[in-house]
Amino acid sequence: MNLFGRKSKQPDNQNRMNEELGKKGLRMTPQRLMIIAAIEKSDNHIGADEIYTQVVEKYPNVNISTVYRTLDVLEEMGMVTKTDLGGGRVQYHPAEKGHHHHLVCRECGKITDLDEAALSVLKETLLRHYNFVADLRHMGIWGYCAKCNRQVVKEA
Amino acid sequence: MNLFGRKSKQPDNQNRMNEELGKKGLRMTPQRLMIIAAIEKSDNHIGADEIYTQVVEKYPNVNISTVYRTLDVLEEMGMVTKTDLGGGRVQYHPAEKGHHHHLVCRECGKITDLDEAALSVLKETLLRHYNFVADLRHMGIWGYCAKCNRQVVKEA
DNA sequence: GTTGTACCTGCAAATTATTGCAGTAAAAAT
DNA sequence: ATTTTTACTGCAATAATTTGCAGGTACAAC
Incomplete structure (x- = not known):
């Protein structure tokens, strides 16, 4: 699947992300793309559940476990941070923000x-x-x- | 229920703990006593599950939720600390150690x-x-x- | 283009932790 | 002693997160 359409259509972030993933033999997938988008869109903190809700709207097939797995990958790559601020849900935040x-x-x-x-x-x-x-x-x-x-x- | 037998039989720790609880209108109970003992006994870190296992041996009725609730109380009182060291389980540690x-x-x-x-x-x-x-x-x-x-x- | 390898995902099940509720028991008030 | 209030716990249900597995897909090597 072509995730980005013709060349030069993707934002810088996705470009970089794509490279980072590639370096480790990982792939950019529609699911990951949408999860990343959801995190980026949130100016502040966002929980796994909110991400899931957003993504499901456009792509009802994604599973919550994919969200968690993606978040783990992104955290390991240093692209997002994961913080417990109470309230029962861990919060994620785009590292470059x-x-x-x-x-x-x-x-x-x-x-x-x-x-x-x-x-x-x-x-x-x-x-x-x-x-x-x-x-x-x-x-x-x-x-x-x-x-x-x-x-x-x-x-x- | 008499938790301590005659006077002067209880260790200092329990004495102090008892007072601390009293200050806040809380009570020392058999369950709490045994949970505290389990934490004290462990020289290092101990997880909720291990505490539960130890306590259940002697008092099969206790419920895991009581363990969690007691740990919350103890943490709030500053008697134990709660730390995520990976491995999927949060670790507890006696504060005075x-x-x-x-x-x-x-x-x-x-x-x-x-x-x-x-x-x-x-x-x-x-x-x-x-x-x-x-x-x-x-x-x-x-x-x-x-x-x-x-x-x-x-x-x- | 076929094969091999490694990755990705949905699903279901398992784990860890929390919460609501109802019954019981302790302590305080009367 | 009786009543009232407040606390404690087991049980069951719920929530948050993780893991195993099996089918599917991309990518490289031949």
Whole structure:
């Protein structure tokens, strides 16, 4: 199947994605294309279920397990990040749309956004001391916000 | 039901736990007692399933949902930490047995231990700049170990 | 173009974790 | 002691995610 029509019709993203996949012997498929599109379209975070819902609208045959499998592939490729922000569903985010983090309050669930820079020191340290390339592009850090702040974690 | 026999028979941990529970209007029950014991007994990490298996041996009536609910209570009280170290099951760890962290390699699954101090700077920063009390007692940080290090995360 | 290999997907089943509900029991109030 | 309130648990149902398998398809080698 020709996924892109004539040449030069595909956006840059798909081009790059296509190459990345090729490098690893993986293929671009209609399913993957549509799943990627759904993630890209969401400006912010999106859950597996929402992706599935969107894709199914146009291509009712796709299975939810394909969505999960694709998300795994994309995460392994570094194209999307996967973050637990509470609410029972893991959230996905396009990696090239900026790196940022979230402080999640265990008590009230409030989510505060955090700039990427906050974790760059840690990333540096881990790299220098442990030779470990930490994937700190999109973290959910749990704890207690100013309002709910309790003494539970005082000994940490 | 008398959970402890005569006075002064219970270990300090249970004593403290009992008080902590009381403070919040919660109760110490046989189920909770046994679940706590299972966690304490494990020197390292333990999963919900293992806890359940251990408890069921002596008290076949307990239900796995009670285990999960108890773990939630204990986590909220700050008595245990909950960490995803891969392998499909979340791991629990007694909080008072020392705080530490783990670098988890996405590629080979290798887990490198990390001292608590590595994250204390971050904790300080979050507290000072955001008034957020981050629970950084037992983190699983994902990425690539020296051996598997790839270029995927280079732009992070 | 046939063959071989590796990948991809839908389906169903299995795993892990959570939630609603109803019955029971403990603690507090009367 | 009785009533009232609140908490706890087992059970069953649900939700989120993963895995095994079998059929299908792309791609390279011959």
